[in-house]
Amino acid sequence: MQSMFEDIFQDVPNAQLELSFAGTIMEAMVNLCGIPAQLIVARFGIKVLLVSGSLLAILGLEMAGFATQIWHLYLCQGVVFGAGASLLYVTVMTTAPKWFDKRRGLAMGLASSGSGFGGLILPFILNAANSNPSLGVGWAYRILGFIIMACCIGACLLVRERVKSERRARSLRSLFDFSVLKELNFLLWTAGSMISLCGFFVPFFFLPSYAKEIGLDADQGTALIAVLSVGNLLGRPIVGLTADKIGRLNADIIWTIVCGLCSLLIWTFAYSYGILMAYGILFGLFCGSYFTLMSPITLDIVGVERFPTALSMVLMSNIFSVFGPSIASGIQIGVETPFLVYKIFTGFTYVLGGLILLVLRIRLNRNLLVKM
Secondary structure: OHHHHHHHOOOOOOHHHHHHHHHHHHHHHHHHOHHHHHHHHHHHOHHHHHHHHHHHHHHHHHHHOOOOOHHHHHHHHHHHHHHHHHHHHHHHHHHHHHHOOOOHHHHHHHHHOHHHHHHHHHHHHHHHHHHOOOOHHHHHHHHHHHHHHHHHHHHHHHOOOOOOOOOOOOOHHHHOOHHHHHOHHHHHHHHHHHHHHOOOHHHHHHHHHHHHHOOOOHHHHHHHHHHHHHHHHHHHHHHHHHHHHHOHHHHHHHHHHHHHHHHHHOHHHOOOHHHHHHHHHHHHHHHOHHHHHHHHHHHHHHOOOOHHHHHHHHHHHHHHHOOHHHHHHHHHHOOOOOOHHHHHHHHHHHHHHHHHHHHHHHHHOOOOOOOO
């Protein structure tokens, strides 16, 4: 959607930077609402959280279809849809891991691969709607809202808790165990994940714009996101299966560092459609390990009792990560070579995050061949 609005607001100075904040605010809301979501679950249960998240997500997208100013997108797509998506995301991330033990990595990989499937299908639908003179970008948002509504109905009907807990109002102190913030291993896990995640959103935001910059057409830019999403769709179950074999943290470290190297060594020198397609496939395969293994690794580090608190803290730390595209855009303004910062920024953050996770791995066990 970023590239669609860049054409509409092309007369606005630094439109690319300003539009990137719509996605930034949305992702910040996704991570910011972790604690309110836990309070809602404790008082009303999973179903209320699912219905509330569904209504907000649908309303935000439908309202965004009527946006005529960039700040409208900040409010509708950023705040309203982001809050709804957060409630839905927290529901799945806290519920699904408790249903599995032996194959938890694979289960979470399959659960999180839905975003890759959506990324494969939705760009073509949205691009077709935007290219249709009778529809345009407004109806692209509304159509997306209807698709989300269908998915949310399915989630509300199917998602349930393994063990129902007592429903009662609780204070923050009784619900959350903030002692996790004193544990160095948890802090290393959070820091490494937060830094690597800064680079995750950059290709999704800017690959279509970069394709246009090097002379490719809109359909080719859309195809790049679709191919990236195919890689994401396949990569998340693969990393989950690998994690069950060699260890969750081990798999996450390998995937994170390889993803950074792909950006530094391939995207930096990608000036043709074929090379960009290769980069899209490889980045998609390796970029999503965090989303697959976030819950299982957090559970392994802190245990079941402190898991809700730790997961909320990890999600809140991701608020910094969602400013990755905006930080990269701000730096890019002062660099003469177009899109160079986006390429280096993506690779550097992934490699640095992976190295921090490697420090955590060595702290837990110096034998790197041990399954962890």
